[in-house]
Amino acid sequence: MAEAVAAVEEGATPLAGATWILRSPIRDEKLAGSYVAVSGLAELRAIETGDREIAIGAAVTHASLCAALNGSADCAALVQAAGAAANPAIRNVATIGGNLCAFSFAASDLAPALIALDAQAEIYGVSGPERKPIETFLAARAHLARGWLLTRLLVPRNGRISAHARLPLRKAGDYPVAIVSVSAKRSSDRTLRSVRIAVGSVEPVARRWPALERALEGRSLDPEEAAEAARERVGDFQGRDGVEAPGWYRMQVLPKLVRAAMCGVLAQA
Amino acid sequence: MSISLTINGETHATNRDPLTPLVDVLRDDLALTGAKAVCREGFCGACTVLMDGQPVVSCLLPIASAAGRDIRTVEALSDGGELSPLQKALEQHDVVQCGMCFPGMTVALTSFLASNPNPTREQVKQSLVGNICRCTGYERIIDAVLAHAQAMQGGG
Amino acid sequence: MDASAAVMNYPRRDARDKLSGRTRYTVDRSRPGMLHGAILRAQAAPARIVRLDVSAAEATPGVRAVITGRDAPGLHGIGVADQPLFAIDLIRHQAEPLAAVAADTMEIAKAALAAIRIETEPLPAAVTMEQALRPDAPLVHPDWTSYEVLFEGGGRSGNIAWEATVVRGDAEAAFSRPDVAIVESNFRIGRQNHLAFEPRAVIASYEDGRYHIETSTQVPWTVRNVTARVLQIPASSVRVTVPPVGGGFGLKFDCALEPFAALLARKSGRPVKLVNSRQEEMLTCLCRENAELRIRSAVTGDGEIVGREAVVLMDCGAYGGEQIFLTTMTAHTLLGNYRLGSVKLVSRAIYTHTAPNGAFRACNGVYNTFALERHTDEIAARIGMDPLAFRRRNVLGAGDLGATGQVFEGDALGPMLDRMAAVKASRPSRKAQAGRRLYGQATTVGTWFVFVGPSAATINLHSDGSASVITSGVEIGSGTMVQAVPQIVAAELGLRPEDVIVRAADTDAAGYDVGVGGGRTTVSLGAASRAAAIEVRRKLLAVASQMLQTPAEKLELRDGRIEIAGIRGSGTTIAKVAQRAQELLGPLSGVGAFTNSPVVSQPGCARGHFIEALEIPIFAVHDCEVAVEPETGHVEVLSYTVVQDVGRALNPRAIASQIQGGVAQGLGYALHEEITLDEQGRIRQTNLETYRVPLATDVVPVEIHLHEGAPSRGPLGAKGAGEVPILNVAATVGCAVARAIDRRVEQIPLTPPRVLAMILDKAPAVRLPHIAERWEDNVLPRPARKS
Numbered sequence A: 001m002a003e004a005v006a007a008v009e010e011g012a013t014p015l016a017g018a019t020w021i022l023r024s025p026i027r028d029e030k031l032a033g034s035y036v037a038v039s040g041l042a043e044l045r046a047i048e049t050g051d052r053e054i055a056i057g058a059a060v061t062h063a064s065l066c067a068a069l070n071g072s073a074d075c076a077a078l079v080q081a082a083g084a085a086a087n088p089a090i091r092n093v094a095t096i097g098g099n100l101c102a103f104s105f106a107a108s109d110l111a112p113a114l115i116a117l118d119a120q121a122e123i124y125g126v127s128g129p130e131r132k133p134i135e136t137f138l139a140a141r142a143h144l145a146r147g148w149l150l151t152r153l154l155v156p157r158n159g160r161i162s163a164h165a166r167l168p169l170r171k172a173g174d175y176p177v178a179i180v181s182v183s184a185k186r187s188s189d190r191t192l193r194s195v196r197i198a199v200g201s202v203e204p205v206a207r208r209w210p211a212l213e214r215a216l217e218g219r220s221l222d223p224e225e226a227a228e229a230a231r232e233r234v235g236d237f238q239g240r241d242g243v244e245a246p247g248w249y250r251m252q253v254l255p256k257l258v259r260a261a262m263c264g265v266l267a268q269a
Numbered sequence B: 001m002s003i004s005l006t007i008n009g010e011t012h013a014t015n016r017d018p019l020t021p022l023v024d025v026l027r028d029d030l031a032l033t034g035a036k037a038v039c040r041e042g043f044c045g046a047c048t049v050l051m052d053g054q055p056v057v058s059c060l061l062p063i064a065s066a067a068g069r070d071i072r073t074v075e076a077l078s079d080g081g082e083l084s085p086l087q088k089a090l091e092q093h094d095v096v097q098c099g100m101c102f103p104g105m106t107v108a109l110t111s112f113l114a115s116n117p118n119p120t121r122e123q124v125k126q127s128l129v130g131n132i133c134r135c136t137g138y139e140r141i142i143d144a145v146l147a148h149a150q151a152m153q154g155g156g
Numbered sequence C: 001m002d003a004s005a006a007v008m009n010y011p012r013r014d015a016r017d018k019l020s021g022r023t024r025y026t027v028d029r030s031r032p033g034m035l036h037g038a039i040l041r042a043q044a045a046p047a048r049i050v051r052l053d054v055s056a057a058e059a060t061p062g063v064r065a066v067i068t069g070r071d072a073p074g075l076h077g078i079g080v081a082d083q084p085l086f087a088i089d090l091i092r093h094q095a096e097p098l099a100a101v102a103a104d105t106m107e108i109a110k111a112a113l114a115a116i117r118i119e120t121e122p123l124p125a126a127v128t129m130e131q132a133l134r135p136d137a138p139l140v141h142p143d144w145t146s147y148e149v150l151f152e153g154g155g156r157s158g159n160i161a162w163e164a165t166v167v168r169g170d171a172e173a174a175f176s177r178p179d180v181a182i183v184e185s186n187f188r189i190g191r192q193n194h195l196a197f198e199p200r201a202v203i204a205s206y207e208d209g210r211y212h213i214e215t216s217t218q219v220p221w222t223v224r225n226v227t228a229r230v231l232q233i234p235a236s237s238v239r240v241t242v243p244p245v246g247g248g249f250g251l252k253f254d255c256a257l258e259p260f261a262a263l264l265a266r267k268s269g270r271p272v273k274l275v276n277s278r279q280e281e282m283l284t285c286l287c288r289e290n291a292e293l294r295i296r297s298a299v300t301g302d303g304e305i306v307g308r309e310a311v312v313l314m315d316c317g318a319y320g321g322e323q324i325f326l327t328t329m330t331a332h333t334l335l336g337n338y339r340l341g342s343v344k345l346v347s348r349a350i351y352t353h354t355a356p357n358g359a360f361r362a363c364n365g366v367y368n369t370f371a372l373e374r375h376t377d378e379i380a381a382r383i384g385m386d387p388l389a390f391r392r393r394n395v396l397g398a399g400d401l402g403a404t405g406q407v408f409e410g411d412a413l414g415p416m417l418d419r420m421a422a423v424k425a426s427r428p429s430r431k432a433q434a435g436r437r438l439y440g441q442a443t444t445v446g447t448w449f450v451f452v453g454p455s456a457a458t459i460n461l462h463s464d465g466s467a468s469v470i471t472s473g474v475e476i477g478s479g480t481m482v483q484a485v486p487q488i489v490a491a492e493l494g495l496r497p498e499d500v501i502v503r504a505a506d507t508d509a510a511g512y513d514v515g516v517g518g519g520r521t522t523v524s525l526g527a528a529s530r531a532a533a534i535e536v537r538r539k540l541l542a543v544a545s546q547m548l549q550t551p552a553e554k555l556e557l558r559d560g561r562i563e564i565a566g567i568r569g570s571g572t573t574i575a576k577v578a579q580r581a582q583e584l585l586g587p588l589s590g591v592g593a594f595t596n597s598p599v600v601s602q603p604g605c606a607r608g609h610f611i612e613a614l615e616i617p618i619f620a621v622h623d624c625e626v627a628v629e630p631e632t633g634h635v636e637v638l639s640y641t642v643v644q645d646v647g648r649a650l651n652p653r654a655i656a657s658q659i660q661g662g663v664a665q666g667l668g669y670a671l672h673e674e675i676t677l678d679e680q681g682r683i684r685q686t687n688l689e690t691y692r693v694p695l696a697t698d699v700v701p702v703e704i705h706l707h708e709g710a711p712s713r714g715p716l717g718a719k720g721a722g723e724v725p726i727l728n729v730a731a732t733v734g735c736a737v738a739r740a741i742d743r744r745v746e747q748i749p750l751t752p753p754r755v756l757a758m759i760l761d762k763a764p765a766v767r768l769p770h771i772a773e774r775w776e777d778n779v780l781p782r783p784a785r786k787s
């Protein structure tokens, strides 16, 4: 690990599944001069389920995450996100870390799922490991001084139920134009407690939807009401215009995704 | 620095740049032109090969990452010129058109059927989300796959 | 011969190698000593080339040849010779070729391209047809008057590359009748990329003073002739051969990379391979063109269409190409399907500073049918008539007049609509599957044609009882060359189809052929092959008659034998007769040829048309059910049903494959596949991330019914079956979605954002200010034609 970090500090670029890096020519980007492969690092390939948290190595692929954590109550949204992203062959090689460290990739499925789950990112720099809330990491990653690796993602085991709703333009196989991930504490009376709602692909970087969280906090879990509350607040976002969809569209479909995610949560409640 | 690749059971050493996509080595250096580089971005699946039994797109697989892994290409499915049972089913149902997608399609389906011997129509479709076919409209391929799966179940 | 002998579900012989990855398409081939070519393409357009300095590229070690516009002075085109191989002085569209190199490796070739110095000066642009039609618009071809006109009769002026008109009957009177409703609809249509999986690719060499071009094309003879034209060499010095083609759909219905490779090969003295990258394919694909249409009808209360007028603008991009020809097809599609009392139509191909467009499966027929069928629904709604009843009342039948005054033979659309109604009555609607989504259903009709044209075939019957067929036909995936052609020949000669070898296209070996496309393969190549087989059969029977001491009329050919009629097992084998014939007369062979026969239109009614009447029309009736998600605009197709006129189905299973595939491509066009241009005229969808074609999860099994028996001059009554399945998909989906969301659908594709914008009333109506209100004001003044 220290070797890899040292290499990165000297200017090498981390290389994981390479599904983003090898598409550089298509994005009119130059390949970097040197790369350091991180997929071989055993620490980065492990998934450990502890009492208080699940630690997922950054070089774990989408497919192995699904295989290992399928059915795990603590990270339903994450498993759904990893299982629905891209296509089977890509899921076999694309890694969690690569997905979160492709800075200019706005449509990441994992980012909103991890935000909703209140996960932390573990970063290993010259001064050793350091943890940051995932949302902080996502917002800051492009500006961090060189010389770090994303090593693990830590998902707390605190009895949250969660769900992930994404909207590709076809049935599947393309990047989602908008994503909503939701989690809440399990409660006996089906009220929403410490609800977290994350929105991805609408803006350049995934983020929480605080106003909607506040509006739904303590209310009973009613997907229709949640969609209505979302409809009133879609103006909280500035949808990004892209070749595939205009910004207004990404905002407009959010209520539907909120409803779908809430239905997913309700199914587990 | 030389990279050693294991392809269809044979070892090959190459001096190409480690980031070279595997598909280029297969096609240009080893005359294994079954895998097609149609999009080079992971969406079409025409370049699909098996890595340790799992389908991966060889256009986005640097040879450095393929080193030491067991790579099987479409050419290995019909070893000795004998079509695999799945390929025979696709031939008998006359579903091939231009044929460019079929190497990747059969590789993906071979691995899928190995772990899902008795799939539903919807599962087969989901498994093909990364394999585009521009000619056939898919459904008749799926008919052939389901008929094949059923025959394999029946025949034990 | 009993035609049923040719009918069977004969499987394709090329499937085995294609499935096992052994088929060598052009992209998979190489030759000893082969160089790699690459093309320098313009970054921005329009622009004037101030300086193009290739000296650094020429000096790069490993570079074997560099070529520019100086090496290829000739202009080519369809109707008008307006296109050079390289941009010379003027760059007219993004990605236009500026120079090309051949080098020992691709890396060296790319480095050499990077070393080329180019200086350009930007010019004012006309990116949209609206901009191109402004009175002060910059001309895409300032020298248009100097171009050689290859086909007479079209109107031309400035950015109007070609204008074709149809005037029949007194439309003015019809529109001023007091008892008619006047219905007007406007449409705007986007481009569609073929996304043939094998890109355009070629290997060329130059030996003994001749060029050998091995290429992925649908049109070997066009490649031969256009290469000769731009290189200004005799056409006989070019030989074109064609390996299996990895998908065409019309993309390869034109000469493409071949002249570049030929020039590089001559200059370097080595074979040169040139392959388009996917990005180059996306930027320079000869797309189905974008178009804008206005259609207006005068209809009586009881549903008679007494007058129809239309203006169609087709964007040909920077060069005329196929769109010049396609102005012809508007008459037969937009003004097809229905009886019309009077018509006025103008179709214009417009030059813009954008990548040229081309041919794509059923070409403009697809969007003309969309526009016509949506307009038809709007008429029915206006006069309060059931849309299906309106169609049933007005579809063309035996003896009816088409747009250009041709008299149609036989009834097809009427009985096909009845068949569709019966199919639908026999099964439940899928409405329940829509759930809380909006449900829509539509049935539409469509008319397309066989692009007949010349074909030639030679058959050699060998002394082992096998036959080889030599044509310029190409196997592009549709199966015709490996199924229908051997089936027809085998049936005629009493052989098994497996005994009929079909030679891959080689212009040195076979006679002229228009190419594989336009639904013409089975018809024209099939008919030429059949004619050749008939000659062989005649010669064979003459010898057999002697050998068997039986008059030829009493002999039958079947199962590889020549038998005395009615006596199974009598006679002898075809191989024995062929051997005998070889001893007596030399090897047996026959030649066949086929071309169009004239069909009359009403004199003086069509101008600027390449085809005034349809020799072999093809009809289709489609039905679909859709569910639209009101919150996202996603359209799901719940069912899709096709009744297709096939004349005679020679290989029903292969036809079904074509229909399933064509409908899927049509669903892509109707729902997903979008190409947009930015203000500089650059295509924005440059990869498969943004250009979305249907995946397995986006299609449904098509329920297929073949309508047989409509008249056809094709072999054994066959028609082309591969092109037409895409024809009314956008129409059917468009009408069904319009009904589901209760909005005027005026544009395709119906992507989720577009549909949602319509549902939310956020989508402005299509306005076409560059189409004048009065039809006459959209037509170039031209001297009266002498008839």
Ligand SMILES: Cc1cc2nc3c(=O)[nH]c(=O)nc-3n(C[C@H](O)[C@H](O)[C@H](O)COP(=O)(O)OP(=O)(O)OC[C@H]3O[C@@H](n4cnc5c(N)ncnc54)[C@H](O)[C@@H]3O)c2cc1C
Pocket: A013, A014, A015, A016, A017, A018, A019, A020, A021, A022, A038, A058, A059, A084, A085, A086, A087, A090, A093, A094, A095, A096, A097, A098, A099, A100, A101, A102, A103, A105, A107, A108, A109, A110, A148, A149, A150, A151, A173, A174, A175, A176, B041, B042, B043
């Ligand atoms: C066809 C296709 C469809 C896709 N669809 C989706 C989708 O629907 N949803 C979705 O979320 N994703 C999707 N993706 C995946 C996504 O776009 C990325 O390609 C992928 O997640 C990158 O993972 P990787 O392991 O291949 O990363 P790489 O390409 O190896 O690396 C990506 C970036 O991350 C950096 N990096 C990698 N690992 C680390 C680390 N440990 N520490 C620091 N930096 C690191 C690299 O330097 C590089 O900058 C799709 C990809 C493809 C090809």
Ligand code: FES
Pocket: B036, B037, B038, B039, B040, B041, B042, B043, B044, B045, B046, B047, B048, B057, B058, B059, B060
């Ligand atoms: S070429 Fe590899 S996925 Fe398309």
Ligand code: FES
Pocket: B096, B097, B098, B099, B100, B101, B102, B132, B133, B134, B135, B136, C197, C246, C247, C477
């Ligand atoms: S058969 Fe042509 S792409 Fe699938």
